[in-house]
Amino acid sequence: MLLIKCPWCGVRDETEFSYGGEAGIERPLKPEDLNDQEWADYLFMRKNTRGLFLEQWNHSLGCRQWFIVERNTVTYEIIATSKIKNEAPDIQVDA
C-alpha cells in the first residue's frame, strides 16, 4: 500500500486517496474547432508510461483536494507531489 504525501495534509495511506489518471490533460478551449480525431485524442487517448509518470490523485477520504503526483510506474516510488496551480488558461483572442 502506497504512502502518499497530500500537499495539504501530509503523508497518508493510499486507502484515503483515489486515482484520477494522467495529469496535464487540458480541456480544449474551443472544442468546436477540433475535428473528430483531435477530439477523440483528448477524450480517450492516454499514455501508458513505463517509468516516471505525472498523474492526478484526490485525497477523497481526507481534504478532498486534487493534486499532482510524480510516480514511477515500475517501482511505485513516488518522487514528488504538488498542488494544482490556480491559474486561468491562456485564452487566445481571435483577431
Next chain:
Amino acid sequence: MQINRLKSGGQINRDKTLRFTFNGQSYKGYLGDTLASALLANGVDIVGRSFKYHRPRGIVGSGAEEPNAIFQIGSGATTEAGMRATQVELYDGLVAKSEKGWPSLSFDIAEVNDWCSKLFGAGFYYKTFMYPAKFWKIYEYFLRRMAGLGAAPREPDPDYYNHQNTHCDVLVVGAGPAGLMAALSAGKSGAKVIIADDQANFGGSLLASKELIEGLTADKWVSSQLQMLEELPNVTCLSRSTVFGYYDYNFLTINERCTNHLSEFTEGHVRQKLWRVRAKRVVLAQGAFERPLVFPNNDRPGVMLASAVSNYINRYGVLPGKNPILFTNNDSAYQAAIDMKIAGAKSVLVVDSRSEQPSDMVDEARNNGIELQFDAVIRNVIGHTKVKGVEISTYDSGSNTCAAQATKRTCDLLIYSGGWSPAVHLHSQSGGINKWDDNRHCFVPHTTKQASFSIGSCNGTWSLEDCLKEGIACGRDVAGSLNLKVNDINLPITKKIKLNPMMPLWQVIAENSVENLPKQFLDYQNDTTVSDIYLAVREGYTGIEHVKRYTALGFGTDQGKLGNINGMAILAIALGKPIAEIGTTTFRPAYTPVSFGVCAGEDIGEMFEPTRKTAIHDFHTESKAPFEIVGQWLRPWYFPKDDEDMSSAVIRECLATRSSLGIMDASTLGKIDVCGKDAVTFLEKIYTHDVAKMAVGQCAYGVMLGEDGMIKDDGVMARLGENHFYLTTTTGGAATVMSWLEQWLQTEWPHLTVYLTSLTDQLSTIALVGPNSRRVLQKLVDADLSNDNFPFMKTCKSEIAGLKVDLFRVSFSGELAFEINVNSNFALYIWNLLMVTGRDFEITPYGTETMHVLRAEKGFIIVGQDTDGSINPHDAGLGWLVSKEKDFIGKRSLERVDSIRSDRKQLVGLLSVDNKSVIPEGAQLIEKKSPSGPTPMYGHVSSSYFSPVLGHPIALALIESGRNRIGDKLLAISSDAKAIEVTIAKPIFYDPKGERQHAK
C-alpha cells in the same frame, strides 16, 4: 494408545490429557501437542490422499511446509478447511477430518488414478476436458470432488474478528535466534519494536535444539531472552502471529490467532486479529525450509524431514519410528539420527551421498552407535501405505551416477534431508531480488527494494553463532539508521561446531536413464513429479513461470515451500542450464492461508456498509413500509394499509395522488449549494441548458453529460440569487456528482471562484403532490401560492410554523406539486403537520414504487434505469434541453459521427397489444418475423408498470430509430422466453400537454 510417545522429554504437559478425533476415531494427546504430533504419537501413518493420484500420504514436516496433513477442523458454522495439522495446536474435543480420500483413507477408490498415471501427466486436464466446452461444468464438479479441497461452512461464522492498524520503528519477522537478537538489540536501543512469530512459543529452531547457549539449554535461554523483551515497554511480542504479506512502502499484514488453540469456538473473545503494520524498518528472520530429496516413491507414509523428526522428539516427546534410516547430503540432518538414537531407536542407519570427511556431526553420530554408510543413496522405497524398507545403491558423486545393483534394507521410518532453502517469501513479496549462491546451493536475498534486512537462515546463514551475530548487528544497524542511541548487547557464548559443506543432489536417478521409474515427487500437495517437469520441457516450456503453471509446481497453499527449489533445479538439468538462469517463481501473499473471517474483520453484517435513514424514517417504520435500499438509503417502497399487498397499495397510492393528494419523502435527493462570483460560468459548462438566462427564483430541469456526451445525471436546479444556485442530483449519484464537480473546479478551472457545499443530509425534502396540494400547503404558509404569483418551475422562501422552508413548484409526477426543503432536524415535525393538515383531502403517503409509476406515466426518465451510459440527451428525447449557443461538457461529443447516427437507440413508449400484459423490464425487442440467422435485437425495455390511472400496462424502451417507428409492432422476449406483442408509442402516456402540473 500413544504408542510412539516417549516417557519423558519435550515441551508438553503429560498431566493434561486432551481428547480428539480424527476421521471419527478417538485419540488422546497432551497439552502442548500439535494435531500432527498427537497423531504421530498415536501411530497414525496415513493422514491424507494425494491431490491427483490419491496415493496414501503421511506427515512429512512439522510446520508451514507440511503438504499432506491438511485437514478440515471442526464442524458446522465454525469449521475451517485447509488447516495444516502441524500448525493446529491440540485442544480438548478437537474434531479433525482428512479432506481427501473416499470412501476412506486406507482404501481410496480413486487410487486407480495412480495405477493409470501414464494418462494423467502434466496438462492432463487441459488436454482431456476441453471438448465439448459446455461439458466443463460437469467435469469440474467431479474433478473438484475428487481433488478434495475441504468444505466451507454453510452457516454464518459466529466468531468475532478484528483489525488493528499500527506503526512501528522495526517489525521483526520470526523469533528464532537471529530475530530474538535483532529485536532485543533494537529494543534496548529504544526503538518501537514488534516481533512476530507464527508458533505458540518463541525460539524457532532453538525449540528443538540440544545446543547450549550461555551454559543454558536452548529453550531456557530462549525464555530468558523473551523475558528481557517483554520487560521492554517499547517491544510488542506477538506469538501465533504469521506475517503473511509484505506490500509497498513497508506495509505488512499479520494474522494473529488468538483463540484457535483453545477451542473451536470461544464465546466472547476475538478469534483472530489482522494487524496492518507500517514499519520504518523490517527485519526478516523467518528461517529456512528443509528440502526433501528426490527419489522414486519418496512420498510414502513414513518418509519425513530430518528437522521434523528432531522437532517431534525434542518438542513433543514423540518417537516416530524404531528402526529409522536417514538419507542426507548434509551435516545438519545428522542431528535427527542422533536424536532418534538417544530417544531410544533400536538401530539407526545414515546413508550419506557424500564421501566421508572429518566432521563433529559424523563423530557424534558414530559415538552414539549410529551406523554410517557413505557414498550411497536411497534409490527406491518399499512399502505402500507405510515405509517398510529401502533400496540402497552406491553413488559416485564425480559422475553423478548410482550403481545398478541395490541392497534392500528394512526400516519403519525414512528420514531425509536435501539441505536448506532460505524462506525468501517475504523478501520476494517486498520486491527484493534473490540470487543463486553456488557455495550454499540455495537462493539467498540479493538486493532489497524497501527498507528491509534479511538475517539468519533466511539469509543463508546456518550456524547458530553466526545467526546470533547477524541478529545483534542488524538490531544495531537498524537503531543507528533511525538515529537512536545504540545500546549494544553481547554475543551469547555457543559451542563452535565444525560442519562439512552439503553436496547438491537434486535427483538420485537421472530421469532419462531408467524407463518406467516409480514416481519421484517434487510437490506433494499438487502431485508434481520429476517426469512432469521433463514432459513440460519436451512440450516446449522453458520458463519457470510457464512450467509452474503447466505442472502446478508450487501452486496453492504450498506457495513453493517444500518442492520448489528441487523443481527449479530439475528444470535446470532438463534444459542444461545453470539454476541461476532459471530463477524463482513469483512469491505472492499470503505466505500461509488466511481465513476470510479475519480479512473481513468487523466489516460484516450491518457494519459492511453504512445505512442511511432520512429524518422522516420513524414515520415510515411506524407505517410498516417495506424499504428499498437506494445508494445506502433506506427508502420506503410503499405504505400498505391493513394487509394490503404491494400491487393494491401502489394502485391506491397512485389513484389517491392523481385524484387528490399524495405525500412523498424525497429527502434522499442529492442537494448541492453552489455560490461564488463565477457560479454562472461554471454551471454553464456543467449543464446543457442556458443557465445564464435563468431568472432569480427560476427552476429548471437540467441534465449533466460526461465529456463523452452521454447522460451522467439529472435533476431540478434553481437560481436562488445572482451568484447562488441550488442543484439536485439523483439519490444514487449524489456523491459522485459532487466529486465530479469538485474535480472540474480543481483541476480544469481552478481560477474560477465557486464554492460547492453538499446539503444532502442537512436538508430534507417533502413532496406534496396532487390537485389538492396547493390548497393544503396554503393553509400553512404566508407566501401567496396562487398560479399567478407562484407558477410552475418557481422557487421561493417561506415559513411553516415559524420554521424556514424553501418551496419549489416542481413535479416528478405531472401533477400540481410542491417540494418543501426544511432543516432535517424539523423534517418529521413538518411531515406530521402536513399529514394532519391534509387529512381532509385524504392525504396519502407513497413510496418509491408509486413514484416510479407516476413518473413513467409521464415518460420522465430515471438515470441509470432508462439510460445506461450510452444514451445522450437526443436519444432520451431531451434535445430541447441542449443549448446550441454555449459550450458545455460533452457538447463536442454530440457532434461525433457516432452521435449523429440515425439508427441510435431512442427512448420510446411501449403498449401491450393485449392491453393487459406487463412487459418484463429487460425484455429484448425483436421483429415479429425475424429473418434467418441471428435474430436482430432492436433494443430493450427499461421501465415497465401497470398504470392504475390508465387501467393498462405501460413501458419505456430504448429502440433503434425508435422515434421513426411509432405504431410499429414488435415482440418483447424476456428471459423466460415468453413473447409479448407490443406497439411502439410516444413515451408519454398521461396528460401529454402537461396541463395538470401547470394547474391554475
